[in-house]
Amino acid sequence: MGKLIITAAITGSRITREITPHIPITPEEIVQSAVECWEAGAAVVHIHVRDPETGLGTQSLEIFQQVVEPLQEKTDLILCLTTSGIPGRNLPIEERLAPLELKPELASFDAGSINLGQSVFINSPEFLESAAKKMKDIGVKPELEIFDLGMIVTCLRLKNEGKLEEPFHFQFVLGTPWGAPATPESLLHLHRHIPKKSTWSVIGIGKGHLPMSMMALIMGGHIRVGMEDNIYYTRGVLAKTNAQFVERIVRIAGEYGRGVATPDEARRKMNLNKKMWNNKDTLNVI
Numbered sequence: 687m688g689k690l691i692i693t694a695a696i697t698g699s700r701i702t703r704e705i706t707p708h709i710p711i712t713p714e715e716i717v718q719s720a721v722e723c724w725e726a727g728a729a730v731v732h733i734h735v736r737d738p739e740t741g742l743g744t745q746s747l748e749i750f751q752q753v754v755e756p757l758q759e760k761t762d763l764i765l766c767l768t769t770s771g772i773p774g775r776n777l778p779i780e781e782r783l784a785p786l787e788l789k790p791e792l793a794s795f796d797a798g799s800i801n802l803g804q805s806v807f808i809n810s811p812e813f814l815e816s817a818a819k820k821m822k823d824i825g826v827k828p829e830l831e832i833f834d835l836g837m838i839v840t841c842l843r844l845k846n847e848g849k850l851e852e853p854f855h856f857q858f859v860l861g862t863p864w865g866a867p868a869t870p871e872s873l874l875h876l877h878r879h880i881p882k883k884s885t886w887s888v889i890g891i892g893k894g895h896l897p898m899s900m901m902a903l904i905m906g907g908h909i910r911v912g913m914e915d916n917i918y919y920t921r922g923v924l925a926k927t928n929a930q931f932v933e934r935i936v937r938i939a940g941e942y943g944r945g946v947a948t949p950d951e952a953r954r955k956m957n958l959n960k961k962m963w964n965n966k967d968t969l970n971v972i
Contacts, residue, residue, distance in 0.1 A: 689947035690939050691908040691955060693730040693857075693887060694723035694928050698914030699743025699772045706917045708926050711736045713752035720757055722929035723912075727936040729952035730764040730792065731757070732829075732910065743772045750785045762949045764958065766792035766829055769817055774805030779813050786820055791958045792855070793821060795828035797837035803863035814840065818849040825959055830856045833865040838879045854884040855956050857910065860898055861891035868894025873901050885956050889915050899935060903942060909935055 696719050697710045710719045713735065720731040735753055737744040750767065757763055767785040771777035773796075786793055795817055796809045821828050828850065830841050844850040858876050861868030866876070868890040880886060887908035890898030895916040899909045911931035919925040919934075936946050947955060 687906040687944060688955065689945040689951055690903065690935075691730060691885075691887065691947045691952045692728045692932055692935055693732055693766070693908070693910040693912075694720065694728040694932055695732040695889070695910055695912035695914035696720055696723070696928055697734050697736065699734050699736075699768075699770070701913065701917065702741055706913070706924050708924060709913055709917070710928075711741055712738070713749060713756075716753050717756045717760075719928045720753075720763065721760055722927060723932045724761045724763050724949075726929040726932040727946045728763070728932045729947050729949040730766055732766045732768065732794070732912070732914065734768045734770075734914065743768075743770075745769075745771050745777060745781045745784045747784045747787055750788060754788050754790070764792060764949050764952055764956075765790045766794060768794045770794055770796055770807075770831075773802055773807035776806075776808045779816050782813070783817060783820055786824060786826055789824055790826055791953070792829045792956075793817075793826050794831050794857075795821070796831045796833075797840050798833070800833045800862070801864045814844065815849060818844055822849070822851065827855060827956065827958055830854055831859055832856055832876060833859050833862060835866075835876060835879060838876065842881075852881060852883055853957050854881060856880055856884055856886040858886065858888045858898075859891070860888065861894035868892075868898050870897075870901055873898065873905075877905070877907075891915050892918075893921075895931075900938075903935075903939060903944060911935060 696716050701709045710716045734743050735749040767790040769782045771782045799808045866872045887910050888898045888902045889910045902909045912928045
């Protein structure tokens with residue numbers, strides 16, 4: 687089955703302090719939360735950054751640098767930078783892809799358009815082809831964000847056209863408004879359609895968080911947790927830190943008898959570029 691890769695999604699783009707006072711907003715808060723998750727056992731952090739004026743998501747390269755550089759100095763985390771912007775606001779392609787200039791090891795690749803509640807999250811063929819080309823050109827592995835089965839079909843088409851390369855890493859996003867539900871049946875259905883060489887992880891939005899995590903644990907997949915996806919630690923009780931979610935999964939995985947992957951072990955499992963930052967701020971080849 688192999689060791690479990692835990693991803694922590696630190697902040698997202700929309701949750702405000704009015705919704706929960708504990709959401710990290712500033713670059714310093716995002717860095718601190720990511721470090722806490724790393725210390726708790728996360729191998730990957732999924733990074734959005736926030737506009738200091740509005741508190742909402744931004745694709746500002748300068749603000750991404752204020753998060754990425756300290757994390758590279760302090761940790762050996764795998765950084766997955768978002769190309770989503772703010773779903774529903776549908777930023778221009780160039781703006782969405784700006785964080786790729788920092789050459790992260792992973793970047794999100796939302797593999798199709800979808801209704802999210804009362805808004806439409808547009809990921810046009812033009813965006814997908816631009817993102818795939820830029821990631822391929824600079825050596826960034828796409829994290830294929832899958833909200834429904836058609837998005838897997840899209841990824842396989844892009845592979846056949848030479849625009850995406852195996853082995854893939856899929857992130858199943860279950861439980862969004864009007865997306866695939868966070869149920870065992872949904873996860874099993876999606877899992878049946880991915881290439882056998884792929885790695886995969888699952889997100890359960892809101893109340894689907896823990897049930898989907900348990901499904902991934904026993905199926906040999908991997909798990910994403912964090913305040914971007916779920917702000918409650920238990921029913922009606924707000925999580926105070928992202929690390930709480932990581933600590934719980936580490937504890938449950940230990941009881942189950944499945945080890946937790948270090949960032950270096952996760953790199954090998956996901957076939958990432960063989961590079962990592964150490965705490966002395968020098969780049970090593972592993």
